[in-house]
Amino acid sequence: MSAPKHRTNNIEALGCLLSVLASLVWLGAAAVIANAFGDLMDGHPVSVVRTGIWLMLLWGLRAALDLAAQGVLAQAADARIDALRHEIVMGEARAATPSALGGAGAIAALTAEKLEALRPALLRYRPARMRVLALPLVILCIAAWHSWAVALVLALAGPLIPVFMALVGWAAREASARQLQEVGQLSDLLVDRLAALSDLRLIGAGPATVDGFAQASEDLRGRTMAVLRIAFLSSTVLELFSALGVAMVAIWVGFSLLGELGWGGWGVPLTPTAGLYLLLIAPEFFQPLRDLAAAWHDRAGADAVMEEVRQWREDRRPQRLGRGEATSPAPMTTLETRGLRHRGIAYPDLLLEPGDNLAIEGPSGAGKSTLLRLLAGVEQPEEGQILVDGVPLSDRTADAWRAGIGWMPQAPHFVNGSLRYNIGFGETVAPDTLRAAELTGVIDLLPRGDLTRLGERGAGLSGGEARRVTLARALHGGPGLLLADEPTADLDADTARMISDSLLSFAAAGGTLIVATHDAALAERMAQRVAIHGKTAI
Structure with a gap:
């Protein structure tokens, strides 16, 4: 006791x-x-x-x-x-x-x-x-x-x-x-x-x-x-x-x-x-x-x-790696996977360095989002290893690893606060982050600028504008690795191209970019591509 x-x-x-x-x-x-x-x-x-x-x-x-x-x-x-x-x-x-x-x-x-x-x-x-x-x-x-x-x-x-x-x-x-x-x-x-x-x-x-x-x-x-x-x-x-x-x-x-x-x-x-x-x-x-x-x-x-x-x-459920502690982000170095297998899917071995970008393609339910969760340490793989600078990702290292990751989910989520709070959650948001996400023009049109209260449904924002807010949130703090899950889904061609440009600009500046996408136009602009088809991966 x-x-x-x-x-x-x-x-x-x-x-x-x-x-x-x-x-x-x-x-x-x-x-x-x-x-x-x-x-x-x-x-x-x-x-x-x-x-x-x-x-x-x-x-x-x-x-x-x-x-x-x-x-x-x-x-x-x-x-x-x-x-x-x-x-x-x-x-x-x-x-x-x-x-x-x-x-x-x-x-x-x-x-x-x-x-x-x-x-x-x-x-x-x-x-x-x-x-x-x-x-x-x-x-x-x-x-x-x-x-x-x-x-x-x-x-x-x-x-x-x-x-x-x-x-x-x-x-x-x-x-x-x-x-x-x-x-x-x-x-x-x-x-x-x-x-x-x-x-x-x-x-x-x-x-x-x-x-x-x-x-x-x-x-x-x-x-x-x-x-x-x-x-x-x-x-x-x-x-x-x-x-x-x-x-x-x-x-x-x-x-x-x-x-x-x-x-x-x-x-x-x-x-x-x-x-x-x-x-x-x-x-x-x-x-x-x-x-x-x-x-x-x-x-x-x-x-x-x-x-x-x-x-x-x-209820014995899979546990995410880490102890949930606040810690300084670990610098982004080499990211490697070896013999990764999870939920019956054998993923290919990956090797990414700062500045690399990768598109993960495949039909819905093939395991693209699951691979992103594995790379973020949110889920533990059933087999294989994820290595950061040659060191296996573990409970000891996962908190610092996640602190240096930017996450852009498929569905935008907001809290009942201002646009500024929904990006930095109380921390100061750098103007470069807003420009990188091309949010400056959006903020100028809002009644109270970045202090406009969005609410939990992102009231006042279109689908593309809401996606840019989540991109700015992912870029906030200068992450070394950005994981984006279907960042251009359900967007018109112009807005999708704008989001894609922002993501590739992040990679061009030395960040590592991994995108799970159905968007063929975005995938063709990526330097590396991996196709996942459920139980097998290419």
Whole structure:
């Protein structure tokens, strides 16, 4: 067990212990109240001031212990949830392929929303379970000291609650799991529809999309109501058992004090003080059980979330090279591949030096983009080596290698920020970079220049202008190697020629250029060409 996890467990144990101590304080307060009223019933004088002081001290102590317990448990819950979020985020950052749990929406829902379902269980269930283990046993011993009949009633009524709770818990856990699965699927659906929002509007599919969301939301509402129905049903039955147990204790105490019952004690008449004390602590015997029953549904939800986390952990996916650390870029030197084979495709051996340029051709799905990902260290090859200046690309060298690579994806992606931020991400963008990507004229036409907010869809930019922004992003920082995936796809001839000129200018200035393309005109301008045809490469 790691040190942070061990420390979190210790904090949780301390919070549970404080919660148990807070509950035990009531036994002392009940004794003060019972003594005061017992003395009144026996005709003895009672000091109201002394009784009030004792009650204020005990209730103040209980409030302080409760407050401390909640603070400690909240700290432990924050630590545990933050640790799980960090684990998932770092795991997704290192994974080379999507998770089997679903797309980005499902993972985002698990990380941001579903993990919060652990908080009620950590704050309520574990303390309640600890109180169930301690408080009823203490009260049962006190009750048995005064009356075996009261102890028998409590001993018979108490176990019915956990038994029924376990039966209901099975159904609650299954219902919670179905509900959480619906949340993940709805999140994935939302991400997919937002990504295709423009296309959906163009083909007039907006009403059908809205209807689909409405149906998915209605299904989620049904799952949620199923969980609530189970919770209300179990709470009603548990309250019935508790009320019957307390009522039976009250009947025995009342008739014993009236002299109508002579059995149930230990041969000693029941005193008013003892009878009142038994009446006051009897509800407290059932309170931890009720608290545990209420928190049982929190635990069911938490179990469903942890089951998803377990499935995520067991999803063995290819890992990208590197440790994800920020580092200085390694200088671009010789790039070589030897015996590279991945996903059934045998790639040809390559040897590239600064200033070289290479076109990778082939049909869709042949493995062109995969080769770019292998060269960037985003995926690890199943066989063969990628050597940088004669040194194999590994976890130790991949971060510095990627820091010196410019990446131009096939589909432009933007963040909700300005054009300048979408290029440099907070760093200063050199004017030469904008000129190299031929963005100067585009910026002059925007309402606020390079401070114009683009939004996540690149609002205000044409397809060619958006592609130039991604080219400027790839050129930012002066990379030694530029990887471009279909840089001229879906562009008109003039814009494609402009992008091609910018890419070749980068190579002419000493940069190494590798392009995966279907564009025959661009490929003919490259110095080297490699054709990939699925399972074989030429």
